Each structure stands twice: as structure tokens, then as C-alpha cells.
Amino acid sequence: RTIAPSPATPVTHSTPSPSLPPAKRSALIVANTYSSSDPLPGCKTSAQKVKQAFESRGIVCQLEIDVSAQNLIKMVDEFTVKNADCEARLFYFSGHGGNEAFRIQTHGEALSEDLIMFEGNRGKLWEGGDFVIGEDGLHVFKDQILSSFAQDNQPAVHKILMFDCCRGESSKEMGAAKMKPFKLEIMRSKEANLKNIHYKNMVILNGTLPHQVAWCTSSGQGVTKFCSYLCSELSKPGGVNISALDEAINAGLEKDSAADSAGHRQMVEVTKRGISRPFIL
Numbered sequence: 129r130t131i132a133p134s135p136a137t138p139v140t141h142s143t144p145s146p147s148l149p150p151a152k153r154s155a156l157i158v159a160n161t162y163s164s165s166d167p168l169p170g171c172k173t174s175a176q177k178v179k180q181a182f183e184s185r186g187i188v189c190q191l192e193i194d195v196s197a198q199n200l201i202k203m204v205d206e207f208t209v210k211n212a213d214c215e216a217r218l219f220y221f222s223g224h225g226g227n228e229a230f231r232i233q234t235h236g237e238a239l240s241e242d243l244i245m246f247e248g249n250r251g252k253l254w255e256g257g258d259f260v261i262g263e264d265g266l267h268v269f270k271d272q273i274l275s276s277f278a279q280d281n282q283p284a285v286h287k288i289l290m291f292d293c294c295r296g297e298s299s300k301e302m303g304a305a306k307m308k309p310f311k312l313e314i315m316r317s318k319e320a321n322l323k324n325i326h327y328k329n330m331v332i333l334n335g336t337l338p339h340q341v342a343w344c345t346s347s348g349q350g351v352t353k354f355c356s357y358l359c360s361e362l363s364k365p366g367g368v369n370i371s372a373l374d375e376a377i378n379a380g381l382e383k384d385s386a387a388d389s390a391g392h393r394q395m396v397e398v399t400k401r402g403i404s405r406p407f408i409l
Contacts, residue, residue, distance in 0.1 A: 153187045154211040155179075156204065158195050160223035160263045169215040171222040174292060174355035178220050181362040185409050187218065197262030204276040216286035216407060219277060221260050222352060224292030225338060228267070235296055244263070256265070258295050258334070273322035283328035286407040291332070291356045298337030328402035331370050337395045353394055357381060367408035374398035 159175030161168055172193055179189045190201060204219070211217050259267040270291060277287055280354075335342045335354035343353050357380040361368055374396045381394050 148397055152214045153216045154214050155187050155189045155218035155220065155325040156207045156219045157189055157191045158200065160261070161194055162224060162263065165265065166224065166345070168223060170247050170350045174222045174351040175220065177351055177355055177359050181316060181359040182218065185362060196264040197266035198266045198270050200262055201272060201276060204273055205279065208277055208279055212280050216288065217277065218288040219273065220290045220292065222355065223290040224261040224293060225259060227258050227296045227297060228393065230256045248405060260291065260293055261332045273364050278330065286331065287330040288407070289332045292335040292342065292352050295334060297334050330401040331403070332399040332408070333374060334397045337397050340394060343394055353381060353384065354396065360366060362409065370407045370409055371403060372399070
């Protein structure tokens with residue numbers, strides 16, 4: 129009889145798993161100097177020092193100087209898309225900033241802090257908040273930047289934003305603003321209606337408390353105080369826990385009694401959203 133040969137057993141070769149590249153961390157650093165009005169030349173130096181400090185920690189940096197409001201949003205959008213594969217994205221802004229209780233977007237005009245004029249018999253206001261100022265003098269609300277920075281909705285990606293700017297006027301420091309009561313419908317912005325997961329693992333470091341002004345060294349011509357203490361912490365050996373960075377910077381600011389701050393004690397505020405694991409710089 130004829131016996132059919134058994135089929136040959138295929139030989140398999142195990143393919144070694146490719147080694148994973150080190151986690152990528154990228155930062156967008158923006159500084160506005162406002163050369164044509166109310167200049168802040170020290171902001172450029174602050175941004176350059178922060179870039180050096182970040183790069184010493186292995187962070188890939190993109191530095192932009194004198195950016196208009198419209199280009200700022202576009203730049204954040206493009207940066208987020210380009211760095212979708214990052215373990216962490218960082219944003220640092222140095223320049224003018226402030227706070228508005230509301231935004232007028234429909235048939236209205238702010239005549240003063242106390243008076244708003246609307247066309248016809250109705251109008252709408254949108255809730256405001258903290259903003260930064262573009263090189264062209266136009267406002268960009270921080271919520272708009274947050275929305276663009278988290279647009280790809282990746283909860284596992286750490287998103288660190290640092291705003292080295294004022295959050296109000298010295299006359300309103302520590303929230304002592306004069307009350308202006310009125311009855312009005314306030315519309316929620318689209319950023320306020322985003323799902324919570326959109327902002328998971330996000331840390332926001334504001335260079336001041338609400339309504340405080342931010343200070344530069346050398347009577348306004350040097351780097352910002354926030355930049356000075358931030359870079360000091362990043363220059364120390366070992367890892368820096370981003371969630372505790374405000375405590376370290378505030379400890380330095382609290383001891384700072386330099387004459388160029390006229391007795392003003394700037395304090396840093398941190399907001400953490402949905403942190404599920406520590407992020408170490």
C-alpha cells in the first residue's frame with residue numbers, strides 16, 4: 129500500500145518586538161512683547177529661558193514671538209494635531225492678560241465697565257473669564273486655548289498649560305472688584321459644554337491668583353517672576369512633579385520682597401482636571 133506523506137510542519141520564526149521609542153514631550157512657547165503699545169520686552173527673554181529649561185528636560189520646543197490673536201488659536205490647533213502622538217503636550221504663554229466677566233457677541237457694545245448698549249430691545253452675553261492678549265491687542269480667552277489644546281480628546285495625554293500673565297488690574301487685586309449687579313441671561317460657551325473627559329489629565333498653571341497682576345524683574349524690563357522661579361525649579365536635579373510645582377514657586381515668591389514689586393506678593397494658582405497619574409518633568 130501507498131502511504132501519503134504527512135504535510136510538513138511549517139517553520140515559524142518569532143519576530144522580536146520593536147523597542148518602543150522614549151516618550152515624546154513637546155511644548156509650544158509663545159511670547160508677546162507688544163512693541164507698538166504697552167511693551168513687555170522681558171517676555172521674550174522669559175520665553176527663551178523657559179525653552180532652555182524645558183529642553184534640558186528633554187522636551188521638544190517650538191518658540192513663537194509676537195503672535196496675533198487669530199494666529200495664536202491657529203498655532204495651538206496645528207501644534208495639537210502635529211503632536212498627537214505625544215505622551216505630554218505643554219503650552220507656555222508670556223505677555224499681557226486679564227479677566228472679563230462676559231463677552232458681547234450679539235448686537236451689543238460695552239460703553240464702560242458699568243454700561244452696555246444693545247441694539248433693539250434684546251441682546252445676549254456669553255460668559256467670559258481669563259484671557260491673554262495677542263500682539264495685535266485682541267483677546268483670546270483661555271478656554272479657547274484649552275479647547276484647541278484638548279481637541280483630539282486623548283485622556284491619556286498629559287496637557288500642561290502655563291499662563292505667565294496678569295489676570296486683572298491692580299485695583300481689583302485679590303478679587304476686591306466693585307459689585308455691578310444686574311439681571312441678564314448669560315450664554316454658556318461651547319468650551320464650557322464639553323464633556324469632562326475632554327480635559328482629563330490636564331494641569332493649568334496661572335502665574336497669578338484671580339484679578340492679580342503679574343510682575344517682571346528689573347522694573348519691568350527683565351524676565352517675569354514666574355519664569356524666574358519656574359526655571360529655578362527645573363534646573364534642580366531629579367524629577368519635578370508638575371502638580372506640586374505651584375507650591376515650590378509660591379514658596380519662592382513668598383520670600384520675594386524685591387523693590388520692583390512695590391510690596392506686591394504674586395501667588396501662583398494651579399488647577400488640576402482629572403489627573404489619574406502623576407506627571408514628572
